[in-house]
Structure formats: C-alpha cells, structure tokens
Amino acid sequence: MSGIIQDLELVSVTKRYGTALAVNAVSHRFRPASYTCLLGPSGCGKSSTLRMIAGHESVTEGSILLAHRDISNLPPAKRGTAMMFQSYALFPHLSVLDNVAFSLKMKGVDAKERRAKAAEMLELVDLTALADRLPAQLSGGQQQRVALARALITRPQVLLLDEPLSALDPFLRVRMRTELRNLQKELGISFIHVTHGQDEALALADEIVVMNDAVIEQAGPAREVFNAPKTRFVAQFMGGHNVIALPQGHFAIRSDAVGVTPAGSGQMEGHVTAIEYQGTYVSVMSRIAGDQEVTALVPDAAYFDAPHHPGDRIGLTWDAKNLHQLTA
Numbered sequence: 326m327s328g329i330i331q332d333l334e335l336v337s338v339t340k341r342y343g344t345a346l347a348v349n350a351v352s353h354r355f356r357p358a359s360y361t362c363l364l365g366p367s368g369c370g371k372s373s374t375l376r377m378i379a380g381h382e383s384v385t386e387g388s389i390l391l392a393h394r395d396i397s398n399l400p401p402a403k404r405g406t407a408m409m410f411q412s413y414a415l416f417p418h419l420s421v422l423d424n425v426a427f428s429l430k431m432k433g434v435d436a437k438e439r440r441a442k443a444a445e446m447l448e449l450v451d452l453t454a455l456a457d458r459l460p461a462q463l464s465g466g467q468q469q470r471v472a473l474a475r476a477l478i479t480r481p482q483v484l485l486l487d488e489p490l491s492a493l494d495p496f497l498r499v500r501m502r503t504e505l506r507n508l509q510k511e512l513g514i515s516f517i518h519v520t521h522g523q524d525e526a527l528a529l530a531d532e533i534v535v536m537n538d539a540v541i542e543q544a545g546p547a548r549e550v551f552n553a554p555k556t557r558f559v560a561q562f563m564g565g566h567n568v569i570a571l572p573q574g575h576f577a578i579r580s581d582a583v584g585v586t587p588a589g590s591g592q593m594e595g596h597v598t599a600i601e602y603q604g605t606y607v608s609v610m611s612r613i614a615g616d617q618e619v620t621a622l623v624p625d626a627a628y629f630d631a632p633h634h635p636g637d638r639i640g641l642t643w644d645a646k647n648l649h650q651l652t653a
C-alpha cells in the first residue's frame with residue numbers, strides 16, 4: 326500500500342520467557358510483497374516470533390529490520406506493521422465503520438477523513454452494506470473481515486495474522502483463505518500468517534517457514550518445502566511422505582511417488598499391513614525390511630485393476646530422483 330516494496334528481516338532473534346527459550350537465534354529474510362506462512366506444531370515459537378515482529382512482545386536478543394531500519398524497539402503503531410488477532414477483538418459497542426476507523430481516531434485524524442478512509446477499507450473487504458451494524462450482528466467471517474479492514478487502515482507494509490482462520494467453520498475457512506490470498510496480491514504488501522495447518526500453508530503461501538523447537542527447520546517456496554523436505558521433522562510434519570532408511574542414509578519420498586508391483590518385481594519387497602480407500606487414491610500400507618512402514622498412494626483405478634489385501638506380498642518401486650536425502 327505504501328507503493329514501495331519493503332524487506333522484513335529477522336537477525337538472530339531470540340525470545341526467552343524467564344529461562345524458557347521460545348525462539349532461538351532465528352534469522353530470516355521475508356520475501357517482499359509475498360505471502361509467507363509460519364508453520365509448525367504448538368509451542369514451536371511461531372506466535373512469539375510474530376508478536377515480536379508486531380511489537381507486542383519484546384525481543385530478548387537480536388534485531389528486526391524493516392526496509393533496513395531497526396524496528397525492534399519501536400512501539401507497535403510506529404513499525405509499519407499491523408496485526409490481526411486470532412480473536413478479532415472488535416469493540417462491541419462501536420459500529421463496523423467506527424471499529425475500522427478507531428485507530429485513526431487515536432491518531433487525531435478528523436471525523437470526516439477517518440470515516441472516508443474507513444469506508445474505503447470496508448469496500449476493499451466487501452462490507453460496505455454492513456457499515457452501520459454492531460459486531461454482534463455479524464457472522465464470524467464478516468467479523469473477521471472487519472478485523473482485516475481495521476488492521477489495513479493503518480496502511481502497514483507488513484500485515485501479521487495469527488491463526489486468522491482457526492475460529493471459522495471448515496467451509497468458511499476455505500473461502501476466507503482464498504480471500505486473504507487475493508487481498509494480499511491486490512495490496513502488494515507482505516502478509517505473514519501463523520498457522521499449524523499444513524494444508525492451509527500449502528494453499529496460501531508463496532513461502533513456507535517451518536519452525537520446530539524454537540528454530541527454523543526449513544524455509545522456501547511452498548512446493549519446494551513439500552516436495553523436497555530436508556529433515557525428518559519437515560517430511561513428517563508436511564505429511565504425504567515416507568521416511569525410509571536405506572544403506573546410503575535416510576530419505577523422504579512422497580507416498581504418491583511409490584508404486585506397487587507384483588511380488589518379486591520391485592526395488593523392495595514388502596507385505597501389506599492395511600488398505601485405506603481415500604476416494605481419488607487408495608493408500609496401501611506395507612512393512613519392509615527393518616520393520617519399516619511404507620505407504621504407497623495408488624490412483625484408485627490402478628489399485629482396483631490389481632487389488633491387494635492385508636498379508637499380500639508386494640513389490641515397491643520408485644524413481645531414484647524422487648528420493649530426497651535427509652540431513653537430520
């Protein structure tokens with residue numbers, strides 16, 4: 326919205342709560358004007374990272390730079406960032422329009438100008454018709470759009486979103502994620518979105534930053550992180566992969582890159598432990614040498630041409646180019 330594309334960078338950022346280490350010397354440069362998801366399991370430090378960027382939590386060590394300016398010690402309103410919270414925290418007694426205009430009122434902007442700006446933001450999130458309602462008269466999805474408009478009215482260079490879709494029902498969640506993604510592209514600013522959902526991150530993100538245990542395990546374009554996980558944790562957390570120990574080391578391979586052949590004809594022998602019908606695919610779970618579990622996702626037509634059953638011996642095949650060596 327500023328018209329200038331700005332870089333956000335974390336330089337060895339650490340957060341301690343007493344003796345607990347929540348974020349451990351994390352460094353990362355966020356791509357300008359892109360949608361980034363901070364992804365990881367509960368407690369990995371993603372919300373602490375987001376809150377430090379927003380200025381709602383102090384940085385214990387390290388610095389946060391926006392457009393090469395150290396913003397680590399600035400108050401939230403002076404950073405060029407804005408945060409949309411998990412609970413939208415709208416003022417219940419204020420109309421939608423006044424909720425959106427609130428931060429401009431705090432800044433001393435006169436009534437006419439702030440109402441005009443708020444109306445512009447409501448148009449952006451498609452809520453013009455509901456400007457005079459109170460928050461209690463809105464659906465969850467509408468409340469969320471008010472919260473978005475309220476964050477965007479400050480014209481941030483970076484919008485921070487903490488689990489913004491978690492309060493919505495599954496149907497609305499999918500719709501809102503499309504809206505968020507479109508809004509980010511339309512505004513051309515950076516969105517940094519915290520989530521513990523792999524599907525959500527894959528659907529939304531240009532870049533995924535996977536955190537585990539207070540550090541970044543892997544960061545890169547969504548497709549690269551899913552396709553070529555570097556560690557066992559990333560492979561297992563992203564899902565859809567097998568982790569296999571081979572004589573050359575540990576490898577990840579996507580389940581849909583593993584083929585099932587008649588016994589005696591594959592790269593490896595296994596016996597089927599379970600079959601699960603998933604609609605488009607059938608999941609064939611098997612056990613191979615070394616008591617390792619391998620799952621093959623077989624397109625349903627191929628499976629039903631030559632079905633297998635628990636106890637059957639099968640061959641498993643893959644193309645070596647689909648094996649990704651793990652570093653940890």
Ligand SMILES: Nc1ncnc2c1ncn2[C@@H]1O[C@H](COP(=O)(O)OP(=O)(O)OP(=O)(O)O)[C@@H](O)[C@H]1O
Pocket residue numbers: 342345346347365366367368369370371372373374521
């Ligand atoms: N205010 C606090 N005081 C003490 N410890 C905290 C505080 N906030 C977070 N922590 C701890 O820091 C670690 C990281 O928490 P954080 O909220 O950043 O993780 P998260 O990945 O966002 O998890 P979740 O998805 O559950 O919100 C956790 O072990 C958490 O218990």
